[in-house]
Amino acid sequence: MADKQDSKRGPEVKPRNWLVPVILLTLREWNSYGYELMERATAFGFEAMNPGTLYRTLRQMEKEGIVESSWETSKGGPARRMYTITDAGEAYLDFWAKALEQYQRNMDTFFRLYTGRPLRSEENDKKEE
């Protein structure tokens, strides 16, 4: 019975839209490109980052104006599409970070209830109707 979890609805606790802010955060520190960003994303819970997902996301981000790109051929190996964060991108990152704080509070709420320390609101008296 415990298998059912894994088969259909395993706890994938990656928040929606993580990829974008993680990319932006990295690009704020140094310019980079898809292949490198893929490794970088590992630190944020994207264990087996798929190339396709990442590259498509980067293209989309450029369309939205939060990053810019240009080809780099100077280094050895195949050409790299180097990405830079834009002003709009930095603004977006700030916006996202604020929203994330709210999200963290929701997680706290969840844990407080989960660990058995209720919220001391009137809803609580309803227990076991």
Next chain:
Amino acid sequence: MADKQDSKRGPEVKPRNWLVPVILLTLREWNSYGYELMERATAFGFEAMNPGTLYRTLRQMEKEGIVESSWETSKGGPARRMYTITDAGEAYLDFWAKALEQYQRNMDTFFRLYTGRPLRSEENDKKEE
């Protein structure tokens, strides 16, 4: 330019897969039904919970064996489909909570970098290549 964020990819920091654990957490405290659970979900960042989404999720959860339901007609008003958490459901909730801890660590990582306190790993010397 700042509008572009809202138009396409506004920071929707509603986590993915929250709905299921929030329902399970509530059902662990008291048996409930869709209409009531909808209001309950508000406390976890589902501001305008849509009925359709919730009811469909509940049905799916029953199919997976993490909740059970039966009609209740005793109370006034239309019949309610009352839901109960199963043992598998409680196990799933525990599993989810563990995964959530990992997620919290990822968020910490993100915030540490965002607020400018780097992780003191060797990657950091790469800055501005």
Next chain:
DNA sequence: CCATCTTATGTGCATTCTACACATAGATAA
């Protein structure tokens, strides 16, 4: 007793994000 409001449950369709599989191609090394 008829309309309509509230409670309550549901379906259909679209979108967004992501996963998975596969394709392309330059550089390098055997």
Next chain:
DNA sequence: TTATCTATGTGTAGAATGCACATAAGATGG
């Protein structure tokens, strides 16, 4: 020249969720 590594992509599918709409039982008011 074949294989391998680096690097970038496309095509397709699926899951989670949103939005709009449908259904129906009971309560309420005229």
